[in-house]
Amino acid sequence: MSSESEQNGKPVWALALHGGASTGPSKHDVETEAFMAQLLKRGGEMLQQGASSVETVKEMVRALESSGLYLAGKGAAPNKNGEFELDAAIMDGETRLAGSVAGLKGFEHPVEVAEQVMLKTPHIMLVGQGAAQFAGENNCARIDNPEDYYTPVHYDLFDQDERKMTGTVGAVALDVEGLLAAATSTGGAPDKVPGRVGDCPIIGAGTWADERVAVSCTGMGEYFMRANAAADVSARICYARTSLDVATRAVLENVLFLGGKGGLISIDRLGRIAMPFISGSMARGSIHSNGEMVVATL
Numbered sequence: 001m002s003s004e005s006e007q008n009g010k011p012v013w014a015l016a017l018h019g020g021a022s023t024g025p026s027k028h029d030v031e032t033e034a035f036m037a038q039l040l041k042r043g044g045e046m047l048q049q050g051a052s053s054v055e056t057v058k059e060m061v062r063a064l065e066s067s068g069l070y071l072a073g074k075g076a077a078p079n080k081n082g083e084f085e086l087d088a089a090i091m092d093g094e095t096r097l098a099g100s101v102a103g104l105k106g107f108e109h110p111v112e113v114a115e116q117v118m119l120k121t122p123h124i125m126l127v128g129q130g131a132a133q134f135a136g137e138n139n140c141a142r143i144d145n146p147e148d149y150y151t152p153v154h155y156d157l158f159d160q161d162e163r164k165m166t167g168t169v170g171a172v173a174l175d176v177e178g179l180l181a182a183a184t185s186t187g188g189a190p191d192k193v194p195g196r197v198g199d200c201p202i203i204g205a206g207t208w209a210d211e212r213v214a215v216s217c218t219g220m221g222e223y224f225m226r227a228n229a230a231a232d233v234s235a236r237i238c239y240a241r242t243s244l245d246v247a248t249r250a251v252l253e254n255v256l257f258l259g260g261k262g263g264l265i266s267i268d269r270l271g272r273i274a275m276p277f278i279s280g281s282m283a284r285g286s287i288h289s290n291g292e293m294v295v296a297t298l
Helices: 029-048 053-067 110-120 128-137 221-227 229-240 244-258
Strands: 014-022 086-092 098-104 125-127 169-174 180-186 207-209 213-219 262-268 281-288 293-296
Touching: 014 029, 014 053, 014 262, 029 053, 029 169, 029 281, 029 293, 053 086, 053 110, 053 169, 053 180, 086 110, 086 207, 098 110, 098 128, 110 125, 110 128, 110 180, 125 128, 169 262, 180 207, 180 213, 207 229, 213 221, 213 229, 213 244, 221 229, 221 244, 229 244, 229 262, 244 262, 262 281
Parallel strands: 014 213, 098 125
Antiparallel strands: 014 169, 014 281, 086 098, 086 180, 169 180, 169 213, 207 213, 213 262, 281 293
8 A cells, every 4th residue: 555545554544425516505404414424424434444435435425315315316306397317427546437327217326327337338328218227137226106206305595585406416535545436426407408417427527536536526517517627626636736625626716717606525645635615505524534524514
């Protein structure tokens, strides 16, 4: 193991999660922060015990999908036709292998389907009916009655004039071997046009991991795609030799310049964490092998 991934002779690990960007505080923030704190502790234990970064981000996003607290997984909202189309992606920083799904219908955990795409196909992205067929062939958990399963999140904001929300969830991790991974999952924008795909499953736009950094984005996806936001964090670190904090903030400034809002979570190979945002709030949290844990919304 490289000395770069050790601190006081002990392996360094780190984990960060997000539950989506928002226009401001919600009455649900206390509940979502408590859930995220518990999940971070669980993820920290996984990493401390030697779990890989890929396995950890998958399990974290899977739990976020199951919680029903976010506009992803169980909490996803329907599109204009009343259908639930979900997107997800996962990326292994060591190999840069990745898998993603878009417009997936009828399965509980899009992130698990994305992982199967990464592990069992030569492809990166499957969409629509093809993604559903693949998920069924690989015994992914089905949803028999979407109307009964989904419990779309209705954010009760303190400012009733501001109701625009995004509920993408994501995780980034550095494991004790010094390897990085990222995963992201979303139900997309509420009341979206059928077939709309945002940045979440687009490798490089909403999700990225390599030997330098792992990134998961949330916000107005079209702007993050136009900025190629997630991969641009790594590019700025590589070519401009900037710090993680400087790189992530510069990427969000570019998103803002285009007219977008949102945020991202990121971890570099040294275990440094950055979770900036340019929206009213962003549900986020992190835990580090040095004992530090942060959970916040504003």
